[in-house]
Amino acid sequence: MTxxxxxxxxxxxxxLLTIFVTLLGIGIIISIVTENKPxxxxxxxxxxxxxxxxxxxxxxxxxxxxxxxxLKLVASSGGSAEAEQKMKKLMxxxxxxxxxxxxxxxxxxxxxxxxxxxxxxxxxDTDEKVLGQVYPDYLTALEKLKETDSSLSxxxxxxxxxxxxxxxxxxxxxxxxxxxxxxxxxxNSFGTYPEAPEHLQFDYVFEKNNGDNQYVYKNSLxxxxxxxxxxxxxxxxxxxxxxxxxxxxxIKSHPKYAAFLPASGxxxxxxxxxxxxDYFEAGYHxxxxxxxxxxxxxxxxxxxxxxxxxxxxxxxxxxxxRYRKSADTYLHNIIKDVKKYKRKDNLVxxxxxxxxxxxxxxxxxxxxxxxxxxxxxxxxxxGHHPHCLQSIEKYNGKYIIYSMGDYAFGADPTLKxxxxxxxxxxxxxxxxxxxxxGLRIAPALENSNNSETENNYQPLPVFGEKAKEIVDExxxxxxxxxxxxxxxxxxxxxxxxxxx
Numbered sequence: 001m002t003x004x005x006x007x008x009x010x011x012x013x014x015x016l017l018t019i020f021v022t023l024l025g026i027g028i029i030i031s032i033v034t035e036n037k038p039x040x041x042x043x044x045x046x047x048x049x050x051x052x053x054x055x056x057x058x059x060x061x062x063x064x065x066x067x068x069x070x071l072k073l074v075a076s077s078g079g080s081a082e083a084e085q086k087m088k089k090l091m092x093x094x095x096x097x098x099x100x101x102x103x104x105x106x107x108x109x110x111x112x113x114x115x116x117x118x119x120x121x122x123x124x125d126t127d128e129k130v131l132g133q134v135y136p137d138y139l140t141a142l143e144k145l146k147e148t149d150s151s152l153s154x155x156x157x158x159x160x161x162x163x164x165x166x167x168x169x170x171x172x173x174x175x176x177x178x179x180x181x182x183x184x185x186x187x188n189s190f191g192t193y194p195e196a197p198e199h200l201q202f203d204y205v206f207e208k209n210n211g212d213n214q215y216v217y218k219n220s221l222x223x224x225x226x227x228x229x230x231x232x233x234x235x236x237x238x239x240x241x242x243x244x245x246x247x248x249x250x251i252k253s254h255p256k257y258a259a260f261l262p263a264s265g266x267x268x269x270x271x272x273x274x275x276x277x278d279y280f281e282a283g284y285h286x287x288x289x290x291x292x293x294x295x296x297x298x299x300x301x302x303x304x305x306x307x308x309x310x311x312x313x314x315x316x317x318x319x320x321x322r323y324r325k326s327a328d329t330y331l332h333n334i335i336k337d338v339k340k341y342k343r344k345d346n347l348v349x350x351x352x353x354x355x356x357x358x359x360x361x362x363x364x365x366x367x368x369x370x371x372x373x374x375x376x377x378x379x380x381x382x383g384h385h386p387h388c389l390q391s392i393e394k395y396n397g398k399y400i401i402y403s404m405g406d407y408a409f410g411a412d413p414t415l416k417x418x419x420x421x422x423x424x425x426x427x428x429x430x431x432x433x434x435x436x437x438g439l440r441i442a443p444a445l446e447n448s449n450n451s452e453t454e455n456n457y458q459p460l461p462v463f464g465e466k467a468k469e470i471v472d473e474x475x476x477x478x479x480x481x482x483x484x485x486x487x488x489x490x491x492x493x494x495x496x497x498x499x500x
Contacts, residue, residue: 052098075164078225079172107141121169131493168222179428181227186384186404189236190253200413217264224265234269239286241279255290268297272318273353313346320353326365342377370400388417391478440489443470
């Protein structure tokens with residue numbers, strides 16, 4: 001091969017190599033760019049994922065129904081962790097939708113804002129009125145939506161449902177790890193004296209309303225399930241015995257009704273009153289058996305209840321010292337027991353069945369007994385029997401609740417005194433001593449059927465003007481006595497309280 005031909009071949013080879021390298025480089029660049037640049041279909045898919053779905057009628061109806069169910073769960077469980085998770089999940093679900101500035105969008109925004117307000121009560125520093133501030137806008141948005149589209153199947157969530165859910169979360173928000181909370185209510189019985197008309201008898205009303213084990217305390221669950229311990233005064237024999245004492249107002253509850261207590265978060269019952277023996281020893285034996293079978297603790301005079309609530313040993317003492325037992329002899333019994341059981345690091349709660357029926361202020365012996373028991377070391381005195389609320393006294397930093405009134409009281413068929421309350425007591429151990437941290441009430445009516453003459457035996461904690469009336473009356477009768485409290489704490493998200 002001549003030198004000329006060799007030179008040509010080398011030049012051609014070098015040119016082909018250059019072209020090959022160039023093409024290879026372009027291919028690599030295209031490959032890299034292609035790898036890092038998503039395909040058009042991928043971009044469209046990503047956009048679809050980011051874009052929120054538009055609210056449909058079906059979604060609005062479904063979410064509204066879920067809101068009602070979740071609020072009821074929060075209320076009935078006392079603001080349980082499970083209910084909290086379901087509420088958070090529902091709010092997250094609502095937030096996934098695109099909210100247009102139309103009637104549907106406004107309604108869903110206000111529904112969610114109201115749910116967020118209820119949930120916010122789990123924090124101790126939440127403004128008490130936060131639900132009341134958004135609730136009217138929820139109602140307005142709901143009405144506008146229903147007027148705009150009548151085909152929507154939407155029902156207003158009852159204001160009591162909002163209130164009870166808010167109260168349950170509020171009570172959870174107020175709890176502190178170092179404190180214990182005890183709920184107490186006054187007279188309870190699930191039977192009516194035989195002379196009452198049949199249609200007013202507890203059994204008749206209970207069956208008429210298809211009652212179950214939570215029927216009586218259905219509206220009380222936000223409080224009974226959000227505390228550490230709940231106690232009632234069980235003013236009845238729980239028996240099927242027929243031989244009764246020759247007296248007025250013989251009260252008998254069927255033993256199976258003792259199941260109402262554990263089903264509603266009630267742990268203990270006071271038996272120191274004037275009706276547990278209405279059917280003699282046999283009836284009393286049945287009563288003890290009925291509560292034992294339901295794992296409900298009881299206490300009576302000479303039979304104290306000692307229980308550990310968190311890390312605080314709590315002693316419940318009970319006495320049936322109505323007016324005929326107002327002599328100093330009976331007071332000495334209380335003082336002796338208090339001194340026997342009270343230690344610096346434990347809690348002693350004295351239950352007193354005392355006073356004059358339907359008298360709103362205490363008589364002299366009640367004040368004498370109550371103060372003497374506190375001087376002996378008791379931490380608080382809690383009273384019942386008068387069938388109405390009585391004054392609250394704060395004596396040397398400790399409370400005497402003279403009467404909590406009737407609560408779920410089968411022996412009050414015609415509602416002689418409807419106003420009552422749940423009393424929430426908080427205690428803590430500080431420097432080795434148990435101290436009272438607070439008293440709060442949930443104002444309530446003895447019945448929930450709006451009647452003022454016929455009891456349906458289902459207490460109704462209330463809000464708004466009715467709650468204020470009860471609190472104002474309890475404050476009024478308290479300020480009539482020495483050391484009477486002038487301010488009573490209670491939760492109400494809907495009514496502005498007067499500031500002094």
